[in-house]
Amino acid sequence: MTDPVLQPRKGNPARTALICTGIAFGMLGASFAAVPLYDLFCKVTGFGGTPMTGTAGAGRIxxxxMSVRFDANVAPGLGWKFEAESPEIKVQVGATQTVFYKMTNRSDRTVTGIATYNIAPEKGAAYFVKIQCFCFTEHTLKPGESFEAPVVFYIDPEIADNRELDGVHAITLSYTYFASKSGQPVAEDKAGSVKGDAGNPKL
Structure with a gap:
């Protein structure tokens, strides 16, 4: 007589399939959540040259x-002219500043673009605080059409408490405009075909 305790238990195929499906959807959801969570992490910490974001001024000057340099780039295939009103300004740490960028569609077709940004040096990103910015917002321009957009920012006074940054006297804010597809920046190869997500280019 076979001992029932030693007999292998029969699994429930439907239950097992349900568990596997749940795990698969969970992993899929986690992969989609990873991008915004990473973006949030970068904005909170300044990691990877991502500027901080704020809603008000620093409160003290x-x-x-320091010098702040403004870099403007256009990805191949977009056909835009993109420039800052001034390539560099001197700012007091803690003082709120506003600088305008101008975009002009020099192509013969209506184009939608979107800008990504970065800070150099990366260790200065945690102290560069943007209050208003046109980045990651789609803009559509007709042939010959232009528009201007402001960047409002300040350098966090806490930079003075970081002895490692005593030798940093200039910060560069770099923007790159890409063609936009479904709200995401995309780049074109030399053949003119769209390739992947341009992401947040590092300096």
Whole structure:
């Protein structure tokens, strides 16, 4: 007589399939959540040259002065002219500043573009705080059409407490405009075909 305790238990195929399906959907959801979570992490910490975001001024202004450089780039195939009103300004740490960028569609077709950004040096990104920015917002321009958009920012006074940044006297804010597809930046290869997500290019 066979001991029932030693007999292998029969699994429930339907239950097993349900569990596997649940795990698969969970992993899929986690992969989609990873991108916005990583983006949020970068914005909170300044990791990877991502500027911080804020809603108000710093609250105090230091005597320390730094240079802020404004870099404007256009990905191949977009056909836009993109430039800052000034390539570089001197700012007091903690003082809120506004700089305008101008975009012009120089192509013969209506084009939608979207801008990504980065900060150099990367260790300065945690102290560059953007209050208003046109990045990651689609803009559609007809042939010959132009528009201007502001960037409002300040350099966090806490930079003075970081001795490692005593030698940093300039920060570069770099934007790159890409053609936009479904709200995501895309790049074109030399043949003119669209390739992947352009992401957030690093300097």
């Amino acid at each position: 230091l005597d320390r002065t």
